Amino acid sequence: MSQKRNIFEEVGEQKASTPTPQGGMIDQGRGGARRGIRAWLMVLFAMVVVMVVVGGLTRLTDSGLSITEWRPVTGAIPPLSEADWQAEFDKYKQIDQWAIDNQWMELADFKEIYWWEWGHRQIGRVIGLVWALGFFGFLLARQIPTGWTGRLLFIGGLGGLQGAVGWWMVASGVTSGEGVTTVASYRLATHLGLAFLILGYIAWFIMLLSRPERDLMQARRQKEAKLWGLSTGLLHLAGVQILLGALVAGIDAGRSFTDWPLMMGQFFPPEAFSISPLWKNFFENPGLVQFIHRMVGYLLFAFAIVVFLRGRKSAHGATRAAFAAAFIALSAQVVLGIYTVVTAAPWNVAIVHQVFAILVFTLILRARFLSGYPIVTSIRGA
Structure with a gap:
């Protein structure tokens, strides 16, 4: 049976024994x-x-x-x-x-x-x-x-x-x-x-x-699947380019052909398949290794433009900014890569090129993350 309320008791007043509602159940135990x-x-x-x-x-x-x-x-x-x-x-x-x-x-x-x-x-x-x-x-x-x-x-x-x-x-x-x-x-x-x-x-x-677990779970509902797929592809292609850069560095191929955009005055380097057996040229021939690194670099840049333009259409400001930052960093890396070639890869330029690769890789990864877990901003916040 319920007790009678005192006529002098404040309407909003609660007794100390009243339990406080518990929130954040998604994060309980996490x-x-x-x-x-x-x-x-x-x-x-x-x-x-x-x-x-x-x-x-x-x-x-x-x-x-x-x-x-x-x-x-x-x-x-x-x-x-x-x-x-x-x-x-x-x-x-x-x-x-x-x-x-x-x-x-x-x-x-x-x-x-x-x-x-x-x-x-x-x-x-x-x-x-x-x-x-x-x-x-x-x-x-x-x-x-x-x-x-x-x-x-x-x-x-x-x-x-x-x-x-x-x-x-x-x-x-x-x-x-x-x-x-x-x-x-x-x-x-x-x-x-x-x-x-x-x-x-x-x-x-x-x-x-x-971000809290509950925030991530809610953000996943706003995942931009198309952008997620494009950024995943861009990340993988950037990884391939990094591996090719390591092959270039491993045989000092960056110092073998120092003209650009041609290689010794021609599009395809001379004696690109001079090593026997044939497959070794893809790992040990300086001309062919650097040529592949250049071509994949052009492909990566072109694909980055497509991803950047798609990223601009995101409904979330943080996601748009992340894709813009990744594209700017990658563009700078392309310019730095060309400079590294024409200067015959001095150690200080080469190491900056490597550091920029880390920056580009990380920014692409961040853009991918925000396409999968976007930060939803209200109209007033935007």
């Missing part, structure tokens, strides 16, 4: 430390970018073969005495790169290239440590949101695989008596491609964690 994990992933993303840049500089300084062994743990300690340095130098003298290209080197010269490769590997170790501390820290604190444990573990697995692929790449150049002075270009492309795959997953997870 919370966790989303902001903390997002910040941790942003640190990992920045470190992987640094790793890619240092790796590029290591290649441009011909330092990648200076450490001839793979010691994941003990290799973290550099030579500490002159005897240790001499022992490392003696190991380097046993490979073809020293015998063919670098017999002029003294110990001081060897130290310079050694520090580049050691620094590159050390950054990899630090990334692994940061991942492990973050993952197991959040796991033990039970702060990983529902459904995210496998995703975060997957990133760690890719990082471990990257270390193995890195040694697989280096091992292709640590030879004696075979006349090989560099790493295999296709292994270099695999190594760089996996780095971009790691960057892509980390960036995607950061974007997912930047």
